[in-house]
Amino acid sequence: MIKSLNTEDTLENAGLTEEEQKLFSNARPQAYEPYPIKAVEDFANWARANSLWILAFGTGCGAIELRPLMTARFDASRYGVSGRPTPRQSSVFVIGGYASVKTLKRIVRSYEQMQGPKFVICLGICPVNGGMYFDSYNTVNLFDQYLPVDLYITGCMPRPEVLVAGIMELQTMIKAGKCNGANRYVENFDWYKANQKKVIKNWDMPDYNW
Amino acid sequence: MNEMLERLQRDFSVSEVTACPPRMTTLKVDKLSAERLIRELRDREGYTHLNFMTCIDYIEDNIFTLVYMLHNYDEKHSLGIHVDISRDNEEMVSIHTLWAQAWTYQRELREMYGIRFPGSPRLDEDFCLEGWDQIPPMRREFDTKKFSEERFGHREGRESEEPRQHMKVELYPNRGGDEK
Numbered sequence: 001m002i003k004s005l006n007t008e009d010t011l012e013n014a015g016l017t018e019e020e021q022k023l024f025s026n027a028r029p030q031a032y033e034p035y036p037i038k039a040v041e042d043f044a045n046w047a048r049a050n051s052l053w054i055l056a057f058g059t060g061c062g063a064i065e066l067r068p069l070m071t072a073r074f075d076a077s078r079y080g081v082s083g084r085p086t087p088r089q090s091s092v093f094v095i096g097g098y099a100s101v102k103t104l105k106r107i108v109r110s111y112e113q114m115q116g117p118k119f120v121i122c123l124g125i126c127p128v129n130g131g132m133y134f135d136s137y138n139t140v141n142l143f144d145q146y147l148p149v150d151l152y153i154t155g156c157m158p159r160p161e162v163l164v165a166g167i168m169e170l171q172t173m174i175k176a177g178k179c180n181g182a183n184r185y186v187e188n189f190d191w192y193k194a195n196q197k198k199v200i201k202n203w204d205m206p207d208y209n210w
Numbered sequence: 211m212n213e214m215l216e217r218l219q220r221d222f223s224v225s226e227v228t229a230c231p232p233r234m235t236t237l238k239v240d241k242l243s244a245e246r247l248i249r250e251l252r253d254r255e256g257y258t259h260l261n262f263m264t265c266i267d268y269i270e271d272n273i274f275t276l277v278y279m280l281h282n283y284d285e286k287h288s289l290g291i292h293v294d295i296s297r298d299n300e301e302m303v304s305i306h307t308l309w310a311q312a313w314t315y316q317r318e319l320r321e322m323y324g325i326r327f328p329g330s331p332r333l334d335e336d337f338c339l340e341g342w343d344q345i346p347p348m349r350r351e352f353d354t355k356k357f358s359e360e361r362f363g364h365r366e367g368r369e370s371e372e373p374r375q376h377m378k379v380e381l382y383p384n385r386g387g388d389e390k
Contacts, residue, residue, distance in 0.1 A: 102340050129365040135355035137347040138339060141362040199361060201341030 015203040024206040031186040032116050034177070041177065048091065048117060049171040050080040055090035057110055060097030062123040065160050074160045079167055087113040092170070095149075097157070098126035100138045104146060105200050111147055112209040116182050119150045119174070121166060124157055131156060145195045148181035211235075211287070214255055222247045226292075236290035244293045245303040248278060252308055256282045257289055260308075263315040265323050269350040272297045274323060278305070295325070304330040322348040 010026040035041040058066065069076045070083055084090040087110040099107060111120070125131035127143035134141060143149060150173065153166040173179045185192060189208075197203055215235070218224050223240035224247070230236065239247050251257040257280035266275040278291040295302055304327040306313040316327040321337045324346040336342070345352050358364075 102338065105340070129367070130358070130362070134364075135358045137344075137352070137354045137357055139358075139362070141358065142365055145363065201343055202336070 011207040013206050015205060015207070025208075025210045026206070027208070027210070029112070029186045029189060029208050031183045032180075042175075045175050045177055049174040052079070052081045052092045052119075052167065052170070053084045053090045054081060054092045054094055055087055055110060055114065056083040056085055057087075057093070057106075058096050059099055059103050059107055060095070060124070060126065062094075062096030062157055064096075065123065065157060065163055066094060066096065069160045069163055074164060076164065076167070079164070079171065081167055087111070088115060090114055091118050093118065093120045094163075095120065095122045095127050095143060097124040098131065098133050098136075098139045099143060101140065101199050102138070104140055104196070105205075108146065108196055108200075109205060109209050117179070118182050119170060119179050120147055120181055121170060122149050122152045123163065123166075125154050126156075128152060128154060140199060146192060146199075148184040148192075150179045150181045211285070218247065218250075221250075233286060234288045234290065236292060238292045238294070241293055241295055241302070244276075244278075244291065245305060248280070248291060248305060249308060251280055251289065251291075256284050259283065260305075260312060261288065263305075263312060263319075265319050265325065265348075267297075267323065267348065267350045269297070274300055274325060276302060276319075276325075300324060301326045301328065304328065306330050322346055324349065 009028055011028060013021050013024060013026050016024060035044065054066065056066075058064075066083070068074055069081070076082075081092075087093075091114065093107070093111055093114065095107065111118070122128065122143055126133055126139070127149070130136070130139065130141035133139040140146065151166055151170050153162055155162060158166075170179065193207060215224075215227055215237070218237070219227070222243045224237050225240075226238040228236045259281040261279040261281050262277075263279070264277050266277065268275060273294045274297060276293045276295060278293070280289045280291065281287070282289070293302070300323070302325060304312070304316060306316065306327075306329075313327075313330045313332065316325075316330045317333055317335070317337045319325045320327065320330075320333050321339055321342070327333060339347070344357065347354065347357075
C-alpha cells in the first residue's frame with residue numbers, strides 16, 4: 001500500500017535542461033505503508049522473502065561471486081533467488097565490492113528504478129569503509145551515505161557460502177519486517193540526495209528516477 | 211638488432227639505450243624527433259604493434275616520461291621508447307595517425323596527467339572520471355588520501371584488542387596504559 005501522492009511538494013530536477021524537464025516526473029518518492037492487518041503483512045513478507053530477485057548489475061569485483069551463486073554448486077534458486085536483467089523486475093541490489101563515483105551514479109539510477117519493496121546488500125569491505133581503496137580518488141568510502149543498506153556481508157572477497165548465509169539472514173529480517181531501507185531512503189531523501197550530489201558532480205539526470 | 215640500434219642512434223637523437231635481453235630494449239629519445247623515430251620503426255623496422263602507451267611522473271626532475279612500447283612480431287622483440295617532456299609545458303605530438311587506438315591512451319593521459327596531445331580526437335571528453343574538478347589525479351602533487359577523506363569521508367576502524375595493549379590498559383588504568 002502506498003501513501004497518496006502529495007502533489008504540492010515536487011523536486012527541482014535542476015540537472016536537466018528545460019526540454020528534458022518536461023519528459024521526466026518531478027514527484028517525490030513515496031513511503032511504503034504496511035497492510036493494516038498484521039497477518040496479511042506477514043504473509044506478504046513471507047512471499048517477498050522467498051522470491052528475492054537480484055539485479056544483474058555487477059558494480060565491482062565482488063560481482064564475480066554472483067556467478068557461482070547461480071550455478072549448480074551453490075544453486076541459489078533453492079532460496080528463491082534469481083537474477084534479473086532489469087531493475088524494474090528486481091528486488092535485491094547486491095553492491096559487489098567497491099563503488100566508484102562513475103558507477104555510483106548508475107547504482108543510484110538503477111536503485112531508484114527498482115520497484116518496492118527493495119533491499120540492498122553490500123558485499124565485501126569496500127562499501128563499509130573503503131577497504132583497500134580507502135585513499136582512492138574515485139571510490140566512495142561510506143556507501144551508506146548514498147543509499148540505505150539493509151545488510152552488510154564483509155570480507156575481501158566473501159565466498160558464495162557467505163553470500164548464501166547473508167541471503168538467509170536477509171530472509172529472516174524480511175520475515176520479521178525489519179528491512180525498511182527503502183522507507184528510510186524516502187524519509188531522509190533530501191539528506192541522501194545532498195550526499196549523492198556532493199560526490200557526483202555531473203548530475204544530468206532527474207532527482208528521482210521513477 | 212645492433213645494426214638497427216646503431217642506425218637509429220646515428221639518425222635520431224637517441225640516448226641511453228638499455229638492453230633487457232632477450233626480448234626487450236628501451237631507448238630514450240628527444241621530444242622533437244620521437245614521432246619521426248616511431249614512424250620509422252613502424253614503417254621500416256617492423257615494429258608494427260603498439261603494445262601500450264603510458265606516462266611516469268618524475269616530479270623531482272620536473273619531467274613526465276612518456277613510454278611507447280612497440281612490438282616486432284617477426285623478431286618477437288619489444289622496444290620501449292622513453293620521451294621526457296617538461297612538466298611546465300606538458301604537450302606531445304599525437305600518434306593517433308600511426309595507430310588509431312593511440313587516441314584512447316592519449317585521452318586517458320590527458321585526463322590522468324593533464325598532458326595535451328593537439329589534434330587527437332575527443333581529447334577533452336570525460337573518459338574514466340566524470341565531472342572531475344581537481345588537478346589530474348595521477349599527478350604526484352595530488353594528495354589522494356586528503357582528497358578522499360574530504361570528499362568521501364572516513365570511518366574509524368574497529369577498536370584494537372591487541373593483547374599487549376589490552377593488558378597495559380587493564381593493569382595500569384590510571385596511567386592510561388602507560389607503565390612508566
